[in-house]
Amino acid sequence: MKNQVLIAAAAAAAIVTAPAITAPVAAESVKVGYMQGFAGGRGIFGRYGFEGFELALDHLGGKFGGMDVELTKKDTQHKPDVGRSVMNEFIKKERVNFVAGITWSNVLAAVWKQAARSKTYLISANAGWSGMAGKNCNPYYFQASWNNDMIPEAMGKLMKKEGIKDVFELSANYQAGKDMLSGFNRQYQAPTKGKILYKLGNNDWQAEISQIRATKPSAIFGFLPGGMGVSFMKQYKAAGLDKTVKLYTVYTVDYGTIRAHGTNAIGSYHTTFWNSDAKTATNQKFIKDYIKKYGKHPSMFSVQGYDAALLIDLGVKGSKGNLKDHKAITTAMRTADIKSPRGKFTYNVNHSPIQNYYKREVIADADGKPKIVVRGMVAEMAKDSHYKKCKMAW
Amino acid sequence: MLGTHGVLGMTLLLLIEQFLNGMQFGVFLFLISAGLTLVLGIMNVVNLAHGSLYMLGAYFASTFFGLTGSLIVSLVLMIPVMLLVGILIELVVLRTLYERDHMDQVLATFGLILFFNELVRIIWGVEAQPLTLPMWLSGNVEILPDAPYPVYRLVIIGVGMAVAAGLFWMITKTRMGMLIRAGASNRPMVGALGINIRFLYTMVFGLGAVFAGLAGLMAAPLQSVESGIGEDMLIFAFVVIVIGGIGSIRGALVASLIIGIFETVGRSILPVLMLEIVDSEAAQTAGPALASMLVYILMAVILFFKPQGLFPARTG
Numbered sequence: 256m257k258n259q260v261l262i263a264a265a266a267a268a269a270i271v272t273a274p275a276i277t278a279p280v281a282a283e284s285v286k287v288g289y290m291q292g293f294a295g296g297r298g299i300f301g302r303y304g305f306e307g308f309e310l311a312l313d314h315l316g317g318k319f320g321g322m323d324v325e326l327t328k329k330d331t332q333h334k335p336d337v338g339r340s341v342m343n344e345f346i347k348k349e350r351v352n353f354v355a356g357i358t359w360s361n362v363l364a365a366v367w368k369q370a371a372r373s374k375t376y377l378i379s380a381n382a383g384w385s386g387m388a389g390k391n392c393n394p395y396y397f398q399a400s401w402n403n404d405m406i407p408e409a410m411g412k413l414m415k416k417e418g419i420k421d422v423f424e425l426s427a428n429y430q431a432g433k434d435m436l437s438g439f440n441r442q443y444q445a446p447t448k449g450k451i452l453y454k455l456g457n458n459d460w461q462a463e464i465s466q467i468r469a470t471k472p473s474a475i476f477g478f479l480p481g482g483m484g485v486s487f488m489k490q491y492k493a494a495g496l497d498k499t500v501k502l503y504t505v506y507t508v509d510y511g512t513i514r515a516h517g518t519n520a521i522g523s524y525h526t527t528f529w530n531s532d533a534k535t536a537t538n539q540k541f542i543k544d545y546i547k548k549y550g551k552h553p554s555m556f557s558v559q560g561y562d563a564a565l566l567i568d569l570g571v572k573g574s575k576g577n578l579k580d581h582k583a584i585t586t587a588m589r590t591a592d593i594k595s596p597r598g599k600f601t602y603n604v605n606h607s608p609i610q611n612y613y614k615r616e617v618i619a620d621a622d623g624k625p626k627i628v629v630r631g632m633v634a635e636m637a638k639d640s641h642y643k644k645c646k647m648a649w
Numbered sequence: 650m651l652g653t654h655g656v657l658g659m660t661l662l663l664l665i666e667q668f669l670n671g672m673q674f675g676v677f678l679f680l681i682s683a684g685l686t687l688v689l690g691i692m693n694v695v696n697l698a699h700g701s702l703y704m705l706g707a708y709f710a711s712t713f714f715g716l717t718g719s720l721i722v723s724l725v726l727m728i729p730v731m732l733l734v735g736i737l738i739e740l741v742v743l744r745t746l747y748e749r750d751h752m753d754q755v756l757a758t759f760g761l762i763l764f765f766n767e768l769v770r771i772i773w774g775v776e777a778q779p780l781t782l783p784m785w786l787s788g789n790v791e792i793l794p795d796a797p798y799p800v801y802r803l804v805i806i807g808v809g810m811a812v813a814a815g816l817f818w819m820i821t822k823t824r825m826g827m828l829i830r831a832g833a834s835n836r837p838m839v840g841a842l843g844i845n846i847r848f849l850y851t852m853v854f855g856l857g858a859v860f861a862g863l864a865g866l867m868a869a870p871l872q873s874v875e876s877g878i879g880e881d882m883l884i885f886a887f888v889v890i891v892i893g894g895i896g897s898i899r900g901a902l903v904a905s906l907i908i909g910i911f912e913t914v915g916r917s918i919l920p921v922l923m924l925e926i927v928d929s930e931a932a933q934t935a936g937p938a939l940a941s942m943l944v945y946i947l948m949a950v951i952l953f954f955k956p957q958g959l960f961p962a963r964t965g
Contacts (some may be wrong), residue, residue: 279925295766295770295876295877296775296777296875296878298871299775299776300774300957302775326921371741407924428937428938434822444949446948447780450919450933451920452933452934452936452937453936453937454916454937454938454940454941456881458872458873458881459677459871459872459913460915461670461673461674461676461799461802461913462667462670462671462674462916462917463917463949464911465663465666465667465670465796465917466663466667466917468661468796469662469666480871481777481873482777482873482875483877484873485873485875486779486871486872486873489781489782489871489872490799490871491871493782493788493799493801493802493870493871494781494789494797494798494799495789495797495799501925511776512776512777514779515776515778515779515873515874515875516779517775517780518781520668520782550712556760612752631866
């Protein structure tokens with residue numbers, strides 16, 4: 256599954272304005288490895304991420320920092336061990352300068368050391384394992400997305416602010432699922448009517464729905480990623496639970512899943528870092544061009560992939576063509592001075608974004624179809640709760 | 650013990666409701682297992698791709714529903730399509746495998762799983778496909794006080810029971826059923842009597858595919874329609890037919906109900922039960938983990954006492 260794309264100089268010729276920087280070592284090109292899980296239903300995150308990455312490269316005229324790009328894409332099959340061998344190949348065989356991608360925290364945990372030891376830049380376009388925000392932070396790792404707890408923390412804050420007096424918590428029985436709950440509770444700090452840690456891959460929810468109904472909570476806080484979220488939402492609606500219990504989710508509803516959720520998602524709330532309704536020129540152009548290129552609305556994962564590419568561009572620009580000048584690259588990337596569709600964000604000491612989080616709601620549009628709308632900011636320039644454990648010097 | 654305060658924080662009413670949920674899940678499992686037990690018991694073919702046929706049923710349901718807006722029309726369209734898919738698989742892949750070892754069949758049908766998972770991604774894309782419950786099926790009835798029950802789940806029970814009755818009638822009362830049973834116990838003899846056994850097997854496999862497709866169609870309004878959904882269901886289906894006795898429709902029905910109830914009631918009670926023994930954090934983690942093992946423990950126990958399953962089929 257080797258998909259090597261050589262963006263030739265010909266692409267650059269098509270652009271009206273030539274890049275301002277002329278690299279001193281013109282023959283050299285930036286080598287980039289993109290690794291993410293693309294297989295199966297879970298491959299949706301990787302696909303959106305890579306599409307965003309490709310779109311950014313288009314917007315940059317096929318060049319990073321004015322230099323030609325050699326991009327290699329590889330599939331990690333969602334497995335840490337495959338991730339390790341892909342990373343190994345990127346470092347030893349392809350000799351890449353930058354690696355981007357990675358959907359899952361367990362894959363990130365398996366590969367980050369290889370990158371750091373070989374002084375290869377690693378930009379996570381999704382996985383936000385807290386280990387990287389804490390003691391494993393290093394000059395070669397940058398987070399283009401968020402830290403795992405941040406979105407549930409924003410949700411906890413939102414539900415507290417809205418005066419939801421009690422919740423029923425629903426999360427998956429594995430590490431990230433528990434992190435979601437601790438992040439949520441860190442901010443929510445109110446009684447819970449009950450908690451279920453379900454088995455990953457669960458798809459019949461009637462037993463859980465009966466249990467939730469019996470405790471009569473005001474709302475549900477749910478971490479229900481992918482297909483599990485789709486099936487939960489269908490059954491929640493079919494059981495008529497939506498009439499009495501509000502639904503607040505994280506990593507469940509997004510542009511990638513909204514078509515599958517259909518009208519079932521209408522009336523539910525979620526939090527995310529991307530103000531998809533922002534009228535800024537950058538955001539509008541991003542959405543318009545993405546729809547034009549891929550025939551579908553970008554998801555939050557596309558934004559993350561897009562920004563990962565922009566960060567590489569920023570680093571290469573900072574190096575002024577000398578890719579061995581790691582100090583210059585790191586310094587440049589730390590400014591986070593990119594035109595992100597999410598708007599302005601800055602980097603904390605641990606290279607984790609300090610950014611806004613928003614409340615979004617799914618409503619019915621004029622045709623009765625589901626539509627995601629942003630309902631204001633929940634957390635402004637929020638920091639993750641791990642950065643104090645990071646001892647990196649800037 | 651089951652007073653108004655309930656046992657272990659669970660009220661009697663909730664427990665009854667969970668039993669009902671379990672039975673409903675059981676009937677759904679039967680829908681999936683019926684075709685599998687037919688093919689394995691009668692044709693002696695291990696068909697791992699049964700889950701893929703279930704998945705295809707769900708995808709066809711989504712597509713046909715999108716085109717016609719009617720679940721019933723989708724059902725009518727789905728049946729011949731799934732029959733055709735089943736017949737094609739039988740002709741192209743399985744026909745050469747009857748004389749071979751079970752291991753070869755496992756390999757070939759496992760290959761089919763990978764093939765179909767990739768195929769639906771190529772045809773329909775990675776995103777889960779839309780299918781929302783039509784209005785007339787989305788109501789609720791109050792069977793138990795304070796616990797409205799989705800009408801659609803009652804429809805699943807109805808369809809499952811109809812399939813069970815229909816299959817039972819076909820196997821025991823019709824000429825086709827008689828031939829199927831005869832073919833299962835002595836294939837060369839039936840052939841020698843001038844019956845086209847090849848055609849018969851093709852039809853049985855097609856029928857199995859239709860049942861898998863039907864289960865997929867029934868599941869689609871309640872579950873996510875995406876690549877790979879068949880595999881989780883396949884494991885349950887195999888547990889069901891092994892417990893029930895391979896090839897026995899009655900066994901599949903009884904085993905489905907047992908598994909459904911055990912799984913559902915178990916996973917709602919166990920975490921609460923665990924709380925009595927260990928502290929909250931451990932119970933929250935170990936409870937669901939243990940609940941997901943429950944079905945396999947049950948299978949081991951049943952097989953220890955009845956190695957042939959609960960209703961050993963009287964076939965070869």
